[in-house]
Amino acid sequence: MKLAAQVIDLTKFYDLGSVVVKALRGVSTDFPEGDFVAIMGSSGSGKSTMLNLLGALDRPTSGQYILGGRDVSTLDDDELSEMRNDMIGFIFQSFNLITQYTVLENIEVPLLYRSGYPAIGRIEREWCMELARMVGLGDRMDHRPFQLSGGQQQRVSIARALVNDPQIILADEPTGNLDSATEAEIMDILHKLNAEGRTIIMVTHEPAIAKQTKRQIMMKDGLIESETILQQALPAS
Numbered sequence: 468m469k470l471a472a473q474v475i476d477l478t479k480f481y482d483l484g485s486v487v488v489k490a491l492r493g494v495s496t497d498f499p500e501g502d503f504v505a506i507m508g509s510s511g512s513g514k515s516t517m518l519n520l521l522g523a524l525d526r527p528t529s530g531q532y533i534l535g536g537r538d539v540s541t542l543d544d545d546e547l548s549e550m551r552n553d554m555i556g557f558i559f560q561s562f563n564l565i566t567q568y569t570v571l572e573n574i575e576v577p578l579l580y581r582s583g584y585p586a587i588g589r590i591e592r593e594w595c596m597e598l599a600r601m602v603g604l605g606d607r608m609d610h611r612p613f614q615l616s617g618g619q620q621q622r623v624s625i626a627r628a629l630v631n632d633p634q635i636i637l638a639d640e641p642t643g644n645l646d647s648a649t650e651a652e653i654m655d656i657l658h659k660l661n662a663e664g665r666t667i668i669m670v671t672h673e674p675a676i677a678k679q680t681k682r683q684i685m686m687k688d689g690l691i692e693s694e695t696i697l698q699q700a701l702p703a704s
């Protein structure tokens with residue numbers, strides 16, 4: 468089975484001078500392509516630290532992170548950000564939209580971070596419009612975030628996460644700020660993206676959400692305490 472990502476004995480220590488916080492103390496797991504994983508665990512167990520490392524937003528203290536077959540520790544900062552932009556889409560609990568931008572402009576944001584910063588062309592704009600329609604916001608492209616409901620804002624952030632057609636989607640409590648009907652809509656979209664073959668890794672506190680995935684990882688004190696497989700990931704194509 469082809470792996471989208473793999474972590475091997477990953478550690479992350481924060482040196483605060485008087486004390487060293489061991490946020491991750493040696494975590495190993497494989498993420499096959501097409502996996503849909505819920506990372507759970509109590510507050511402070513290391514979930515966000517793990518997601519930050521998986522998103523290549525931060526570097527581990529030790530251990531290996533293999534992303535798309537490459538060892539992330541061998542990449543310089545430019546290579547790392549290019550890899551992150553190409554391979555990973557991010558969805559956050561608080562949506563992280565730019566308030567002055569329209570829906571369409573928010574969806575376009577990752578295109579602004581490409582190497583060389585070329586202007587957004589007609590084909591790319593069409594693609595962003597298609598993504599807006601895909602998440603059900605075809606008639607809202609000129610609206611600004613404050614004119615949208617929480618669920619609609621999260622759909623903008625999902626469209627934005629898809630702009631570079633990433634293989635992996637990292638979601639940090641994507642339904643944390645939403646009511647249960649809207650939560651179901653967002654989970655539907657994530658299920659569709661997973662059915663297309665994308666790997667989804669999601670931090671959640673909610674067991675009812677975690678049950679809708681293929682695998683649950685339970686973290687405790689910076690380690691994986693247990694893993695439960697609910698359904699096999701897609702076989703590699």
Ligand SMILES: Nc1ncnc2c1ncn2[C@@H]1O[C@H](COP(=O)(O)OP(=O)(O)OP(=O)(O)O)[C@@H](O)[C@H]1O
Nearest residue numbers: 481488489490508509510511512513514515516517
């Ligand atoms: N930048 C940092 N500097 C110092 N310590 C940190 C930093 N980030 C996280 N920690 C510590 O690392 C440990 C793990 O934190 P982390 O945020 O990964 O936990 P979490 O499981 O995501 O918690 P929560 O569910 O509350 O978001 C905690 O003890 C936290 O205080």
